[in-house]
Amino acid sequence: MIRIGISGYGNLGRGVEAAVAAAQDMQLVAVFTRRDPESVNLCTAGVPVVSFDKIKEYKDKIDVIVNCGGSATDLPLTTPGIAEDFNVIDSFDTHARIPEHFANVDASALKGSKTAIISVGWDPGMFSVNRAYMNAILPDGADYTFWGRGVSQGHSDAIRRIPGVVDARQYTVPIDEAMQRVRSGEQPVLSTREKHRRECYVVAAPGADIASIENQIKTMPNYFADYDTTVTFISMEELKEKHCGIPHGGCVIRTGYTNGRKNAHTIEYSLKLDSNPEFTGSILCAYARAAYRLALRGDFGCKTVFDVAPALLLEQSPEYMRAHML
Amino acid sequence: MIRIGISGYGNLGRGVEAAVAAAQDMQLVAVFTRRDPESVNLCTAGVPVVSFDKIKEYKDKIDVIVNCGGSATDLPLTTPGIAEDFNVIDSFDTHARIPEHFANVDASALKGSKTAIISVGWDPGMFSVNRAYMNAILPDGADYTFWGRGVSQGHSDAIRRIPGVVDARQYTVPIDEAMQRVRSGEQPVLSTREKHRRECYVVAAPGADIASIENQIKTMPNYFADYDTTVTFISMEELKEKHCGIPHGGCVIRTGYTNGRKNAHTIEYSLKLDSNPEFTGSILCAYARAAYRLALRGDFGCKTVFDVAPALLLEQSPEYMRAHML
Numbered sequence A, B: 001m002i003r004i005g006i007s008g009y010g011n012l013g014r015g016v017e018a019a020v021a022a023a024q025d026m027q028l029v030a031v032f033t034r035r036d037p038e039s040v041n042l043c044t045a046g047v048p049v050v051s052f053d054k055i056k057e058y059k060d061k062i063d064v065i066v067n068c069g070g071s072a073t074d075l076p077l078t079t080p081g082i083a084e085d086f087n088v089i090d091s092f093d094t095h096a097r098i099p100e101h102f103a104n105v106d107a108s109a110l111k112g113s114k115t116a117i118i119s120v121g122w123d124p125g126m127f128s129v130n131r132a133y134m135n136a137i138l139p140d141g142a143d144y145t146f147w148g149r150g151v152s153q154g155h156s157d158a159i160r161r162i163p164g165v166v167d168a169r170q171y172t173v174p175i176d177e178a179m180q181r182v183r184s185g186e187q188p189v190l191s192t193r194e195k196h197r198r199e200c201y202v203v204a205a206p207g208a209d210i211a212s213i214e215n216q217i218k219t220m221p222n223y224f225a226d227y228d229t230t231v232t233f234i235s236m237e238e239l240k241e242k243h244c245g246i247p248h249g250g251c252v253i254r255t256g257y258t259n260g261r262k263n264a265h266t267i268e269y270s271l272k273l274d275s276n277p278e279f280t281g282s283i284l285c286a287y288a289r290a291a292y293r294l295a296l297r298g299d300f301g302c303k304t305v306f307d308v309a310p311a312l313l314l315e316q317s318p319e320y321m322r323a324h325m326l
Helices: A011-022 A052-058 A075-082 A095-112 A126-137 A153-160 A176-183 A210-218 A236-242 A276-296 A318-324 B011-022 B052-058 B075-082 B095-112 B126-137 B153-160 B176-183 B210-218 B236-242 B276-296 B318-324
Strands: A002-007 A026-033 A049-051 A064-067 A087-090 A115-117 A141-147 A165-174 A196-204 A228-233 A248-258 A263-273 A301-303 B002-007 B026-033 B049-051 B064-067 B087-090 B115-117 B141-147 B165-174 B196-204 B228-233 B248-258 B263-273 B301-303
Touching: A002 A011, A002 A052, A002 A276, A011 A026, A011 A276, A011 B248, A026 A052, A026 A276, A049 A052, A052 A075, A064 A075, A064 A276, A075 A087, A075 A095, A087 A276, A095 A115, A095 A301, A095 B318, A115 A276, A126 A141, A126 A248, A126 A263, A126 B126, A126 B276, A141 A165, A141 A176, A153 A165, A153 A196, A165 A176, A165 A236, A176 A248, A196 A210, A196 A236, A210 A228, A248 B011, A248 B276, A263 A276, A263 B276, A276 B126, A276 B248, A276 B263, A318 B095, B002 B011, B002 B052, B002 B276, B011 B026, B011 B276, B026 B052, B026 B276, B049 B052, B052 B075, B064 B075, B064 B276, B075 B087, B075 B095, B087 B276, B095 B115, B095 B301, B115 B276, B126 B141, B126 B248, B126 B263, B141 B165, B141 B176, B153 B165, B153 B196, B165 B176, B165 B236, B176 B248, B196 B210, B196 B236, B210 B228, B263 B276
Parallel strands: A002 A026, A002 A064, A026 A049, A064 A087, A087 A115, A115 A301, A196 A228, B002 B026, B002 B064, B026 B049, B064 B087, B087 B115, B115 B301, B196 B228
Antiparallel strands: A141 A248, A165 A196, A248 A263, A263 B263, B141 B248, B165 B196, B248 B263
16 A cells, blocks of 8 residues: 655645545555644544644655645645655646755755656646647647636635625636637747637625626736636526536647648547536546555656656556557 | 667658657667668668568667567567567557567567557557556546558558459548537447448559449458448559558547546547658657667566557657656
């Protein structure tokens, strides 16, 4: 049994917990939190909730820590901080800072002879893996990534920070026409506005200035100003009834040529997810298995999904895979 | 430069040749054939065509042989036959005999301290890799593979063997309704007939018994009897004008659940290819690069696509990939 620890118990931590519970070859040993451990109730019976400050006491009791903190402030510190003592997985998704995070985690993991895999999830993660395969096969081509229809937590939070907003849910929606143009092979140059639109469902406080809220959303730099954005005001009841899920999805499409542009090809990978954190948690769980196996064979240091062979992710044996999946 | 040899110069061999020509880090050293070398004209200038009997003379001049023979009789002999002297890639696709072929190639490659990767292509190959990732992420689920719309060489050949048939082209066509049912997540049990239909375009000899040919096709065991099959007789001119390409494609779809079936997810990987052999040749070329790199690091023996990390397939450096593809 691979002994798993989860650090951070929000939506993603619960997603990992569910995936570990479903795996035959894994057991959850402890969940670490920065909150008061007494205030955290797990879904798995009999597993202790421990203060993050005490994580190093579990050095010999846990094979892999799945670090479920946030990318903005938590993961850049905690993943390198624990990688010397534990094999560790995280879902670091601040694309621009990946090289720096990789270097920090690599140094720490090598120092402790441990294996870390960073930026695991679906983007970065499965979408990245697919971009790699697609680029390897069709070097003469162009790839495009579309996200949604799905809930963006960051954009929903940005709306909630506007005065007069009680709650909000924002959906990122890919634009069909753009996807069709990409699939046709024309390799279009697409602006931000042409690729995605944003749908906002907002619960306003009684007496709030609706027009002002709508204007503040639509003109918000980085988040909404570059998109066609719709704002719909709804009641808290409707928000809870119709927008309680955390669905997401998207696709990576690459079109390219072979034989001096004589022939054209299209490769597409797409996801449609009822629960973004549960799906992401399932990916983290599979890569935790891979980290454990890489560490066993002495392949230490920081890795990404590019460095992990698919066979390392599955419970099934290589013989089974060759006979049934090849 | 990775020095490549191609063994077998049919459609697939030409597809590999085009892919090697497009790669910045590879050069084609020789093409080996069982035909009279004088009768073979390559697309690449200055590359010798050599009798297959002399392949071992190239032992120190070639880094990887891409073996483009047929799965029925050629690859089971030639891949293990050369794996002791060369790193080698093949596209062996007789699913039931993969474990046996793997064992033979593994023994030979280990004896010579070489690296072999078998069953490379898109199915087996990219479809297999995707089945592996999908199963790793969603262990509680079901996957489905659909092929086409595309030309099946084997089925076209089977029609051509019927007396009175001059030429023929067979298209395998996936049935939309079945794909929609799979995508919906219902995990249907589908018969052979419900998944694909077969379209045949046949050129008959003058005076041939058309009705008998049609009946022989539609009742042919294994090839057509289990499918809804349409037979259309056309002229040789029309065959050459409208059916000269070798397009193919298909998709792998897995639907599954997380968190005790509370949430459902769909993963889909699809291909739409103008030229099946050129796309397959491009995949073989990328895995030849991986075989070269695995051999350099002393990772010998037989591998499949399951054992190869994506990073090994690309010309680009790991640093570039982390900065631009992750």
